[in-house]
Amino acid sequence: MTSSIGADADPPRHDVSFLADLGLDGEVSLGESDRDEHATDYTTDEADAVRPDAVVYPASTADVSAVVAAADERGIPVTAYAAGTGLEDGAVPAHAGISLDMTRMDAIREIRPDDLQVDVGPGAIGADVDEAVAKHGLFFPPLPSSGDISTIGGMIATDASGMGTVKYGEVADWVLELEVVLADGSVTTVGSKAAKSSSGYNLKELIVGSEGTLGIVTRATLELAGRPEQIRGGRAVFPTLDDATAAISDAVTAGVDVAKIELFDAETAMLANDYSDADLPERPMVFVEFHANHGIDEEIDFCRAVFEAHDVAQFEIASGDRMDDLWRARKDITYAAEAYDPQREMGQPGDVTVPIGSYPEMIRAVKEVADEYDLFVPCFGHAGDGNLHYFVLQNPDDPEEVARAEAVYGELVERALELSGTATGEHGIGAGKRTYLEREHGETAVGAMRAIKEALDPNGTLNPGTVVPEE
Template identity: 55%
Template structure:
């Protein structure tokens, strides 16, 4: 049902901050993981330029019961930012300032529309970095990454993004502005409200400022790639490397189908066999690299290549870094129907990867599997002919089997993509009813009218 958003014209916003145009509304009707057939168009788009603007819009919308869905770069994969109940899409793209940079404190204050790649370039001028960014940081925004509690290929060493968020400015549904957290590195004062808002996908409040902790750029970086004849050898090598306590920043796996897709796209000439990619940071990386290579060679790799210079590191890693684009161009008759992720305890990772291959064969669907093996995070992509209804139904069932197996292994339905729309039913499977009810009660307390990003996480 359409919502009357005419009240926006009466707010203290300039005309160029409000749009009812069809083209603008279409732009915010999908995200990366949502097909046109599943689009949900907002009734209006608002472009706030300040915290005060966000507060004004939310207070007015809350009074009228109009849904508001924050939208960053639209790079999410589970429909996280799609306005499934219409109303207002709140585009955060104009809140894109780096507000303060304090190199001596290893901190930076940013608005949510700052693109991760731009922030990385800015802090690099002082020899600093933000190691928790995912690969999508080149185009994703800080606000979106905070909303999803994103993480990436370096999580095995540096953890999730939430571990680097010190302080937030958040606007509640009724327009109240909160500052939560502290610029101190640690605190035991009161409830940890930062962690409550990080990963809440805009359902509890709209983030308007973020204070991030930074790290010193690694003194040295070594990288490499190992190719194996079998998936079992590759996963066993990864498990042994983690159990050996090797201080790796990154340990990535691609299965043979993913290798075939990536090698075809990059024209690398490499065999379509399982691959392990790794990266090490710090002053003692030579010793750690020797130990890692010894572990890998205990599992009969076809070859192990290592690199010191950046250009050579990029060459070795190209097949892994370009998987996203390779998947889009692999099969002209099929599109990416699902881009999913699950995380399992590291001891269950090998079985989880094998199970994806079994599902692929059982449902006669190409399902490449790859991901952040060092922390048990597995990504799977399902390619399908979207005009074939039977095939789309098989995709849905296949994805469900994969997620359920992860839950059965003591894992989670999503490690970094968030719940959004796509994983709602699995959230109920993952947690017992009392936990879901506790989550719902938090939502009802902070957003009693239910206007913030409705239709996400919960039905």
């Protein structure tokens, strides 16, 4: 893995006794198990875990403001935490201090169906929001694959996206307004409840994706859409990986209105078969889903015609349970990778994105690099956006193999950047990918990011060790 927390493994500890005197409505915990739990996120290496000095569970914006203001005065780091589902160590308190656990601020405060809006606390679980608005015939379109367990606050922190992004865009596109606590404890709102605005600098887009380093989100107004009346989906199998990727590119550039279009290479199909009785053909395949209010059959026919031009071998589309069956292997892929080989861990999943025309080349790069380093690297992903995921399966007890796996991760990011892509399509920079930030954006752009960080958080209180590298 490429992960490397910026701080010392054992950072200096902070005196957090002041927390008891803040009169918070929420809870302060100095307990060992709380601190252990907040030392890692979903894939943090043991060596990179950092225990906070205290965990605070704020109950309100006023609590967050009080903690942040007091910590800022004392030079004590504050790192927001929620479901712990991050993949790049963005919620690990690299410099210790306070872990601010937002999960109790999880209210679904107000649904305004006439405005297609909902106000939620940052701790609300994505799927819970989606379920609450379903009663009004609405949904939250950019919900990522992790939406059953991850929070709205976490999605905002990384500008998450996922399978629906090819049709609906990223989380940022569905965030209208945020209440934010800035580094000095002041509370503000950014963005607008209007569907569009040209009013001043776009602070909302600056906060989204900033991983708690510029402010802490305490409330979000999200935009919603009407649930589609027709949903159908299924799976197509292709003779070769080149056929599959060319079919996807053609579908996207021809304007097939897919709601999801996901790739599995043959190795990923093998992984899935090993995990369940899916009995997939061990060949490249594409999962598709369509959303429409009418005319869905014509759209499916359009897609089929594009796929047939690329020698599709099987193409089954269904609805309801059969559709879920066809998709199950895709939905379970992370569990399949975790279970595949007790000797081998999956590491932090790769998450590069390249312009759609370069997607076939990026996949060929994965195959080449996997061969070169003699490792098993199944790859899959949100192909319609040019977003590729891969697991470099590795034996964590074999340092030589771990080193090879790290080299694979590094080389694949390098290949993505050579193809005008990005080091992280949706997981964030966190601590794990800070080393690539300058390689991707250049020294001047990173300098501008650093200037903004210093302007908004002059004492470096908010999540130090994440996003912007130390100078």
